[in-house]
Each structure stands twice: as C-alpha cells, then as structure tokens.
Amino acid sequence: MxxxxxxxxxxxxxxxxxxxxxxxxxxxxxxxxxxxxxxxxxxxxxxxxxxxxxxxxxxxxxxxxxxxxxxxxxxxxxxxxxxxxxxxxxxxxxxxxxxxxxxxxxxxxxxxxxxxxxxxxxxxxxxxxxxxxxxxxxxxxxxxxxxxxxxxxxxxxxxxxxxxxxxxxxxxxxxxxxxxxxxxxxxxxxxxxxxxxxxxxxxxxxxxxxxxxxxxxxxxxxxxxxxxxxxxxxxxxxxxxxKGNPIYVPGIPERRALIMDQYKSLTTCIGDRKAMLCMRGLMLKYTKGLPGSSRFREAFTQIKDLDSLISVMDRYFSALEERMV
Ligand SMILES: Cc1cc2nc3c(=O)[nH]c(=O)nc-3n(C[C@H](O)[C@H](O)[C@H](O)COP(=O)(O)O)c2cc1C
Structure with missing residues (x-):
C-alpha cells in the first residue's frame, strides 16, 4: 500500500x-x-x-x-x-x-x-x-x-x-x-x-x-x-x-445523478455564474462519445444562463434514458 x-x-x-x-x-x-x-x-x-x-x-x-x-x-x-x-x-x-x-x-x-x-x-x-x-x-x-x-x-x-x-x-x-x-x-x-x-x-x-x-x-x-x-x-x-475485478461501467442514470450533484454543489461553492461556466466545460467532457452528444454539445456551448443549462441537460439525459428502455 x-x-x-x-x-x-x-x-x-x-x-x-x-x-x-x-x-x-x-x-x-x-x-x-x-x-x-x-x-x-x-x-x-x-x-x-x-x-x-x-x-x-x-x-x-x-x-x-x-x-x-x-x-x-x-x-x-x-x-x-x-x-x-x-x-x-x-x-x-x-x-x-x-x-x-x-x-x-x-x-x-x-x-x-x-x-x-x-x-x-x-x-x-x-x-x-x-x-x-x-x-x-x-x-x-x-x-x-x-x-x-x-x-x-x-x-x-x-x-x-x-x-x-x-x-x-x-x-x-x-x-x-x-x-x-x-x-x-x-x-x-x-x-x-x-x-x-x-x-x-x-x-x-x-x-x-x-x-x-x-x-x-x-x-x-x-x-x-x-x-x-x-x-x-x-x-x-x-x-x-x-484487484482482478471487471471494470465498472456507470449507466446513464448514474452519470446524470453525478452531473446534477456536481452542479448543485458547485453553485453553492462558487456561485451561479462560475458554476455555469465550469459545468459547461465539464459537460462537454462527460458526454463525449455518448449517443447524440454532438448535437447536445453544440447546444451546450451556446448556453448563457442557469435555467437553460439545466433544461438542456435534463432534455438530453431524458432522451438518453428513453433510448435505453
Ligand atoms: C486544466 C489543467 C490545469 C492544471 N493545473 C495544474 C496545477 O494547478 N498544478 C499542477 O501541478 N499541475 C497542473 N496541471 C497538470 C496536471 O496536474 C498533470 O500533471 C497533467 O495534466 C498531466 O497528467 P494527465 O496526462 O493525467 O492529464 C494542470 C493540467 C490541466 C489540464
């Protein structure tokens, strides 16, 4: 160790x-x-x-x-x-x-x-x-x-x-x-x-x-x-x-929960505007390679306020989850 x-x-x-x-x-x-x-x-x-x-x-x-x-x-x-x-x-x-x-x-x-x-x-x-x-x-x-x-x-x-x-x-x-x-x-x-x-x-x-x-x-x-x-x-x-165990791969609901968690604590910690900018950058990374992410990523780069950020994020993840059922 x-x-x-x-x-x-x-x-x-x-x-x-x-x-x-x-x-x-x-x-x-x-x-x-x-x-x-x-x-x-x-x-x-x-x-x-x-x-x-x-x-x-x-x-x-x-x-x-x-x-x-x-x-x-x-x-x-x-x-x-x-x-x-x-x-x-x-x-x-x-x-x-x-x-x-x-x-x-x-x-x-x-x-x-x-x-x-x-x-x-x-x-x-x-x-x-x-x-x-x-x-x-x-x-x-x-x-x-x-x-x-x-x-x-x-x-x-x-x-x-x-x-x-x-x-x-x-x-x-x-x-x-x-x-x-x-x-x-x-x-x-x-x-x-x-x-x-x-x-x-x-x-x-x-x-x-x-x-x-x-x-x-x-x-x-x-x-x-x-x-x-x-x-x-x-x-x-x-x-x-x-340890010789198989690699854990997180599902979409877990990714979504993590992002929302991070977002909430960032707003408390560094304020709405900085949190929005930080999340915008992170979201581009977190969603890389996920289905339909390029269109979402395009929308994400345009976001300028908190409400739109949450709604674009929610829309994308709901669509992703629906694809999975
Ligand atoms: C955005 C960004 C910020 C960084 N800030 C620091 C820093 O504050 N202090 C530091 O020692 N290295 C910093 N680094 C370097 C990283 O700690 C690390 O050495 C480098 O990214 C190489 O590791 P990686 O290939 O796993 O990314 C930073 C790297 C990036 C990409």
Missing part, C-alpha cells in the same frame, strides 16, 4: 492538481468515486501569506475528501514556508510544492517549472517548507525545462535529501506544455534514483494505463489529471482492475 509520510492511502490512484477543475465539489466526487488521494488546484503562496480572501477560499475542505493535499506555488523560501504553515493549520493532510507549472504568468516570477532551471533555489524552498511544517510533503516536478535539460533524477535526489516524503513526476518537459507524449522512461529513471515513493504522471487515459505505468516504470502510485474530468470513475475502475 502507498504511504506518504504517515498517511496511508486506500489505493495508489491519485487525482492530479488542476487549476479551475479540482475544486471542492469535484474533489468530493472523485474521492467518493474511489481515488486514494486528491490534490487541490495550485494556490499562490503569496496570496496565503497576505491572507487574501480569494486565495484563502482554496483551502476550504470537507472531511469527506480526506486525505486531501494542497499544492502551493511561489519562489520565495520564507513566504513558501509561511504558506505551508497556513495550509497545515487549515487542516490539509499533505502539502505539495509546485515545480511543474509551465504557464508564463507563474514561471516569470521564478515559481512553478522555473524552479527546474534553478535547483539551488528549489532546494532552499523545499528546505524552508520542510522546516516550517510537519505535514507530509510532496513535490511535483516535470522532466526538465527543455529536452536538452532533463534534470528529473537530480531534482528527485535533491527533493529526497530535503526530506520530502514523495516526488511526483509529470514526464513531460516544461517547454512541451501538454503537447506530444509523456516519456514514461523518465519515471523509471526517477524511481531508480530515490528511495522515497515516486508517483508517476502523464497520459493515463484509461484505467489500464494506470496499471501499465506502475508495471513498466516501477513507480509506487499514479496521478491522473485530464482523464478524470472525462471519466471520474477511472480511479475506481483502475483499483478494481488491480
């Missing part, structure tokens, strides 16, 4: 941090549907340090989602240390440091993937965070900044030396963004370089891929991102598959 510090996970399938997606309602659903651990969206260490209301809201959690990890990003060791203390005090089980975000707004401040170009600074940050909090600490990296500077193994060794409890490796370079493929060989090499748990990430598109990544690379657990927003059942499916 996978253990991160003193936290023992129910299984080895973990929800990746995704800005704009892994908010509280989504994490609750994913935990209920079987992920071993869930990560928050990345949270600005500076925002936590300054006690900014909007940033602090990212820390709102629910006992039902635990164990729960909060990811922070920043470039200043002392601010990162204070932010980690704020996260720990908020009740999060695990603190994570973002060393992989390639977005310019983040890297231009020296945070995220920019730290791959400056392992000395990264070391100062991890050391400061480690000294500041007792919660288990994970660090999420990419393979390197570019394909000419693959430094994942050096970074992983440094992370281990700094007494972090696990390293998460998204096996793409920062300059790749999300293009091309993840190079799982790098995960194998990282696993060979350290003794702390290694969590592999990148291109797990179906439950079988999760098992394949662990078998092929020897990694201790896997982190799933984009596939979870298309198929929130993927964690349970992978865990079942690992």
């Amino acid at each position: 996978l253990k991160i510090g003193n936290i023992e996970l129910e299984n080895r399938f973990i929800l990746a941090p995704m800005a704009g997606i892994t908010n509280l309602p989504f994490r609750l659903i994913i935990r209920r549907l079987g992920a071993g651990l869930v990560y928050s969206e990345m949270v600005s260490a500076m925002g936590l340090y300054l006690d900014q209301k909007k940033t602090m809201e990212y820390l709102i959690s629910d006992p039902a989602e635990r164990p729960f990890a909060v990811q922070i990003f920043g470039a200043d060791p002392s601010i990162m240390a204070i932010a980690a203390q704020v996260v720990e005090k908020s009740g999060a089980d695990i603190v994570d440091i973002n060393m992989g975000c390639p977005v310019k707004k983040v890297t231009k401040t020296g945070s995220g993937a920019a730290l791959l170009k400056s392992l000395d600074r990264a070391k100062k940050i991890i050391t400061a965070v480690r000294a500041a909090c007792e919660a288990p600490l994970t660090v999420k990296i990419r393979s390197g900044w570019t394909s000419d500077s693959i430094i994942a193994c050096d970074a992983a060794r440094m992370i281990e030396e700094c007494r972090a409890n696990a390293v998460i490796i998204h096996a793409r370079t920062a300059s790749q963004g999300y293009s091309g493929y993840a190079d799982w060989d790098i995960i194998t090499r990282v696993k060979e370089s350290v003794k702390i748990p290694v969590i592999g990430n990148g291109d797990i598109n179906k439950p079988q891929d999760g098992l394949k990544m662990m078998e092929q690379t020897g990694c201790d657990g896997v982190m799933i991102g984009r596939a979870a927003s298309r198929n929130p059942w993927i964690f349970r499916q992978a865990a079942e598959l690992e």
Whole structure:
C-alpha cells in the first residue's frame, strides 16, 4: 500500500492538481468515486501569506475528501514556508510544492517549472517548507525545462535529501506544455534514483494505463489529471482492475445523478455564474462519445444562463434514458 509520510492511502490512484477543475465539489466526487488521494488546484503562496480572501477560499475542505493535499506555488523560501504553515493549520493532510507549472504568468516570477532551471533555489524552498511544517510533503516536478535539460533524477535526489516524503513526476518537459507524449522512461529513471515513493504522471487515459505505468516504470502510485474530468470513475475502475475485478461501467442514470450533484454543489461553492461556466466545460467532457452528444454539445456551448443549462441537460439525459428502455 502507498504511504506518504504517515498517511496511508486506500489505493495508489491519485487525482492530479488542476487549476479551475479540482475544486471542492469535484474533489468530493472523485474521492467518493474511489481515488486514494486528491490534490487541490495550485494556490499562490503569496496570496496565503497576505491572507487574501480569494486565495484563502482554496483551502476550504470537507472531511469527506480526506486525505486531501494542497499544492502551493511561489519562489520565495520564507513566504513558501509561511504558506505551508497556513495550509497545515487549515487542516490539509499533505502539502505539495509546485515545480511543474509551465504557464508564463507563474514561471516569470521564478515559481512553478522555473524552479527546474534553478535547483539551488528549489532546494532552499523545499528546505524552508520542510522546516516550517510537519505535514507530509510532496513535490511535483516535470522532466526538465527543455529536452536538452532533463534534470528529473537530480531534482528527485535533491527533493529526497530535503526530506520530502514523495516526488511526483509529470514526464513531460516544461517547454512541451501538454503537447506530444509523456516519456514514461523518465519515471523509471526517477524511481531508480530515490528511495522515497515516486508517483508517476502523464497520459493515463484509461484505467489500464494506470496499471501499465506502475508495471513498466516501477513507480509506487499514479496521478491522473485530464482523464478524470472525462471519466471520474477511472480511479475506481483502475483499483478494481488491480484487484482482478471487471471494470465498472456507470449507466446513464448514474452519470446524470453525478452531473446534477456536481452542479448543485458547485453553485453553492462558487456561485451561479462560475458554476455555469465550469459545468459547461465539464459537460462537454462527460458526454463525449455518448449517443447524440454532438448535437447536445453544440447546444451546450451556446448556453448563457442557469435555467437553460439545466433544461438542456435534463432534455438530453431524458432522451438518453428513453433510448435505453
Ligand atoms: C486544466 C489543467 C490545469 C492544471 N493545473 C495544474 C496545477 O494547478 N498544478 C499542477 O501541478 N499541475 C497542473 N496541471 C497538470 C496536471 O496536474 C498533470 O500533471 C497533467 O495534466 C498531466 O497528467 P494527465 O496526462 O493525467 O492529464 C494542470 C493540467 C490541466 C489540464
């Protein structure tokens, strides 16, 4: 079983941090549907340090989602240390440091993937965070900044030396963004370089891929991102598959109930307008490949208010259910 510090996970399938997606309602659903651990969206260490209301809201959690990890990003060791203390005090089980975000707004401040170009600074940050909090600490990296500077193994060794409890490796370079493929060989090499748990990430598109990544690379657990927003059942499916059980396939009524659930808790959590925008994006993913979905998807992209969103959603699912009887 996978253990991160003193936290023992129910299984080895973990929800990746995704800005704009892994908010509280989504994490609750994913935990209920079987992920071993869930990560928050990345949270600005500076925002936590300054006690900014909007940033602090990212820390709102629910006992039902635990164990729960909060990811922070920043470039200043002392601010990162204070932010980690704020996260720990908020009740999060695990603190994570973002060393992989390639977005310019983040890297231009020296945070995220920019730290791959400056392992000395990264070391100062991890050391400061480690000294500041007792919660288990994970660090999420990419393979390197570019394909000419693959430094994942050096970074992983440094992370281990700094007494972090696990390293998460998204096996793409920062300059790749999300293009091309993840190079799982790098995960194998990282696993060979350290003794702390290694969590592999990148291109797990179906439950079988999760098992394949662990078998092929020897990694201790896997982190799933984009596939979870298309198929929130993927964690349970992978865990079942690992036990040798057949894959569970949710029926239309269950999909409908999940969507309505998520929608209701999103409106409570982030307000009607944001919930509508978030659901619009998610619905396009959830319905991909379902019968008649392309016409529905077209209608969905036009939706501008809550009432129409609910009625289009209801119409589509009623039609789907009728087709099934
Ligand atoms: C919309 C979106 C937002 C993301 N936000 C974050 C983030 O906040 N922190 C982070 O470390 N990675 C972030 N990622 C990267 C994912 O955690 C993950 O490493 C990446 O998607 C590769 O995994 P996958 O192939 O399973 O999707 C994000 C990815 C996406 C698609």
